[in-house]
Amino acid sequence: MRKQIVLLAKKMTACGLAAAMLFGVGPFDKVTTSKSAAADESYTYLYADLNWAEYWAAEDVYLKDGKNMTDSNETEDARGELDKGAFDAVSRATTNHGLHRGSFQCDAVITADNGQNYPVSYWEQDKDKNQSFYTTDGQKIGYAKGVMTLPDASTTKVVNYTVTGIKYVPVAVKTADLQDFKSKYKVVENGEKLVGGYSENALSSYEETASVTENTNGLKIAAKQADGSYTFGKRKTGTDSGVKDVSLAKASKTVASVVTDEKKKGSYGEFLRVDINSEDGAAANEGYGPLGSRMQAVKWTYYGTDSTRTKAIASYGTKFAADNWMHKSMGIQLGLTESYRSELPSGTDGTGYWNVTIYGLGYEDASYDVEVTKDGISENVTPSEAVDTSALQALVDSVKKMNATDYTTASWKEVEGELAEAEEELAKSAHYESMVNEAYTHLKAAVDALEKVKKTPSNTATPVPTATPVPTNSPDKKNDSAKKDTGKTSVSKPAVVKIKKAVSKKKKTAQIAWKKVNGATGYEVRYSLKKNMKKSKTKSVKNVQKAVIKKLKAGKTYYIQVRAVKTESGKKSVGKWSSVKKVKVKK
Numbered sequence: 001m002r003k004q005i006v007l008l009a010k011k012m013t014a015c016g017l018a019a020a021m022l023f024g025v026g027p028f029d030k031v032t033t034s035k036s037a038a039a040d041e042s043y044t045y046l047y048a049d050l051n052w053a054e055y056w057a058a059e060d061v062y063l064k065d066g067k068n069m070t071d072s073n074e075t076e077d078a079r080g081e082l083d084k085g086a087f088d089a090v091s092r093a094t095t096n097h098g099l100h101r102g103s104f105q106c107d108a109v110i111t112a113d114n115g116q117n118y119p120v121s122y123w124e125q126d127k128d129k130n131q132s133f134y135t136t137d138g139q140k141i142g143y144a145k146g147v148m149t150l151p152d153a154s155t156t157k158v159v160n161y162t163v164t165g166i167k168y169v170p171v172a173v174k175t176a177d178l179q180d181f182k183s184k185y186k187v188v189e190n191g192e193k194l195v196g197g198y199s200e201n202a203l204s205s206y207e208e209t210a211s212v213t214e215n216t217n218g219l220k221i222a223a224k225q226a227d228g229s230y231t232f233g234k235r236k237t238g239t240d241s242g243v244k245d246v247s248l249a250k251a252s253k254t255v256a257s258v259v260t261d262e263k264k265k266g267s268y269g270e271f272l273r274v275d276i277n278s279e280d281g282a283a284a285n286e287g288y289g290p291l292g293s294r295m296q297a298v299k300w301t302y303y304g305t306d307s308t309r310t311k312a313i314a315s316y317g318t319k320f321a322a323d324n325w326m327h328k329s330m331g332i333q334l335g336l337t338e339s340y341r342s343e344l345p346s347g348t349d350g351t352g353y354w355n356v357t358i359y360g361l362g363y364e365d366a367s368y369d370v371e372v373t374k375d376g377i378s379e380n381v382t383p384s385e386a387v388d389t390s391a392l393q394a395l396v397d398s399v400k401k402m403n404a405t406d407y408t409t410a411s412w413k414e415v416e417g418e419l420a421e422a423e424e425e426l427a428k429s430a431h432y433e434s435m436v437n438e439a440y441t442h443l444k445a446a447v448d449a450l451e452k453v454k455k456t457p458s459n460t461a462t463p464v465p466t467a468t469p470v471p472t473n474s475p476d477k478k479n480d481s482a483k484k485d486t487g488k489t490s491v492s493k494p495a496v497v498k499i500k501k502a503v504s505k506k507k508k509t510a511q512i513a514w515k516k517v518n519g520a521t522g523y524e525v526r527y528s529l530k531k532n533m534k535k536s537k538t539k540s541v542k543n544v545q546k547a548v549i550k551k552l553k554a555g556k557t558y559y560i561q562v563r564a565v566k567t568e569s570g571k572k573s574v575g576k577w578s579s580v581k582k583v584k585v586k587k
Contacts, residue, residue: 042175045212047194047242048222049107049186050232051165052087052319055297058220058234061317064340071340076531083322086340089164090322099123099143099161100198103133104205105296105361106320107167107186112148112156122205123198129410136186145420163321166296168194168361170212170242171232173222181222181230194243194361201328202278202289208362211244218242218296218359241362249363251291253282256356256368258376263437266378270323270335271344273378274356274370277331292326294360298334302345303353309369316342329445332358350377385496385576387431392440396422399447411451418443427533429561429577491573494520494564502560502583508553510583512560513546517575520564524574525549527560531580540565554587 053069063069063086072085083090100123102108108120119136123143131143142149146158168188173181181187188194188210197205212219217238222230241248259265259273266273278287300316303309316336318324323342325333334356336342344350351372358366399419404412422439425431499514512525525547528536541547552558561577 043172043214043221044175044178044189045170045172045214045216045219046190047168047188047210047212048171048173048181049165049167050169050171050220051089051107052317054230054232055166055169055220056087056317058232059299059315059317060234061299061315062341062343064343067340073340081532083319084337084339087317087319089162090319099158100131100133101203101326102161102163102321104197104203104293104326105166105168106163107165108161108163110148110158111160111162113159114156116156118148122196124205125198127410129413145417163319166320167196168210168296169232170216170219171222172214172219173230174224177222177224180224180228184230191244197293202287203293203326203328204289206293208246209244210242211240212242213240214238215240216242217248217364235359237365243362246362249290249294249360251358251360251363251366253279253286254288254291254366255279256370258370258372260373260375262433264434265376266432266434268335268337269432270337271378272350272372272376273333273335274354274368275331275333276358276366276368288326288332291358291360291363291366292332294363295320295324295326295332295358296361297359298324299357299359300334300336300342301355301357302348302350303355304345304348305352307353309353309355313348314345318342349374384433385430385579387433387436389426389431389436389576392422392436392443393426395440395443395447396426399443402447406453408451408453411446411449414446415443415450418446427536427577429579491566491568491571492519493573494518494566494575496576497523497562497564497578499560499562499578499581502581504552504583504586507586508551510549510552510558510560510585511546512549512562512581514562514578516545517564519566520575521567522565523547523562524565525560525562526577527552527558529553529556529558531559531582533559533561533577533580552585554585557582557584 051070057069067086069087072082072088074082075084076082081090099108099110099120103120103122110118110120112118118133118139118141121134121136123131123133125131132140133143134140139151141151148156148158150156167186190210190212192210194208194210195206197203199205215238217236217240219236219238220232220234222232224230239248254276255278256274256276259275264273276288276291278289297320298318300318301309301312302314302316303311304313306313318334318336318341323335323337327333351374354370354372356368356370358368360366396419399415402415407415418439422443425435425439494517497514497517499512502510502512504510510527514523517523520543522543523541523545524538525541526533526536526538527549528534530536539547539549547562549558549560560581560583561579563577564575566573566575
């Protein structure tokens with residue numbers, strides 16, 4: 001397929017169409033055109049890649065007073081990411097897993113440390129679950145934990161990942177403006193391929209043929225402005241799918257519920273969360289999976305105390321990853337977070353009557369009415385150092401003692417990904433309880449799904465396998481009875497360090513000092529250019545309460561944490577990381 005894409009790209013260049021962004025291969029059908037009854041002008045129907053601001057501009061959704069549709073916010077969210085703006089690009093994903101979900105319906109771009117950008121078309125994996133993705137120009141690039149293997153076998157690391165908008169929005173553009181429009185937007189014309197996603201559990205990748213008409217559901221009309229730019233009208237409700245030889249699909253066997261569980265709500269700092277899951281008995285082509293794979297955008301409408309839902313008091317547009325997400329086995333997860341694009345009307349608290357509508361490629365609008373009570377609203381959701389992480393830590397420790405060669409490569413890769421996520425969570429100085437529980441649940445599910453390698457039978461008696469130990473304070477209470485006293489003693493964890501100061505008195509250096517922790521035999525200092533401590537470096541020091549960090553970047557702000565280390569009889573225990581201190585390095 002890759003060869004076909006490259007050859008086709010060369011043919012397009014030879015024809016003077018190099019400005020068009022290629023999304024796939026296939027026969028080029030005749031472009032669909034029709035006349036507008038109102039303006040008596042010919043229109044061409046196609047798919048266009050629109051950013052979030054362009055998509056929501058005509059949809060009557062909330063925007064904070066004094067802000068523009070594309071405004072960004074420098075306030076970090078619960079994940080340490082900057083997604084509290086209006087309808088600017090978003091960055092929520094991880095290098096361990098999750099990047100691929102942006103490729104289902106969104107325009108996703110990976111920036112690497114070689115200075116290049118890689119627009120993503122879709123992802124795939126082989127039988128051993130080795131991941132790779134295809135760029136929009138047909139390159140196949142290997143991927144593992146933030147490291148990309150390029151076609152020439154060289155490697156580069158992921159620096160940033162952004163989701164800028166929706167890649168397949170059905171659009172009508174005046175035929176007279178078509179060539180100009182194509183020079184400014186990535187488009188897929190009728191007869192060309194729509195491709196995206198990554199098949200895993202309930203979610204499925206897809207490859208379809210575009211067939212946009214004047215009756216395609218979600219169609220927007222493009223209007224060229226005097227300055228040469230384009231605006232896009234309010235989406236239209238239609239009866240066509242926009243996919244060749246496929247009828248407009250309808251979400252079936254799905255159910256919406258407001259999340260009220262204290263251990264789940266507020267996972268990403270949202271004040272309101274609604275999950276869409278599959279009903280019991282849903283077939284493979286039913287339930288949340290097919291809808292989640294085609295989900296492009298979600299609109300929330302708030303009616304306050306109006307149970308008839310006839311008079312809306314607020315409507316909110318959303319962005320994938322910042323607000324909308326789908327999990328391979330845990331449903332579609334939708335949230336509203338206080339931001340430039342989402343604030344409750346004065347005098348309301350979010351309780352009352354809502355409608356949540358999912359817009360999806362080739363789908364009827366999937367509409368869900370929900371009633372929100374007080375227990376569905378998350379208030380003052382903030383991370384805390386007091387959150388108990390011992391169960392997660394115990395599970396991580398037990399997984400690290402497992403032998404990867406005992407299990408199939410594919411099933412162990414799932415564990416590796418979840419283990420990396422769990423360790424990233426444990427490395428934080430403060431936690432959301434819901435995120436700790438989520439990390440535990442995901443890692444345990446991956447461990448439970450491990451498949452043993454089938455070994456060749458021999459005359460040697462096979463020892464009876466023993467169960468993997470389960471943390472005694474695990475959220476999975478049904479295993480509490482398995483707790484046993486092994487008679488072994490462990491080293492108690494030292495207390496949390498309190499940093500007294502972090503200053504920079506000399507060029508490219510920082511001086512850190514902290515209070516002594518009783519029982520500590522040493523300390524570890526870690527520092528990073530990112531507040532969430534990603535890509536941090538760690539320095540170990542002896543039992544003193546100060547450290548000097550050298551070879552820092554002049555003029556840059558570094559974030560620093562310290563934790564105590566306690567060693568007894570050769571056994572090591574570490575305390576939690578301290579609160580983050582920042583220091584600007586002297587030039």
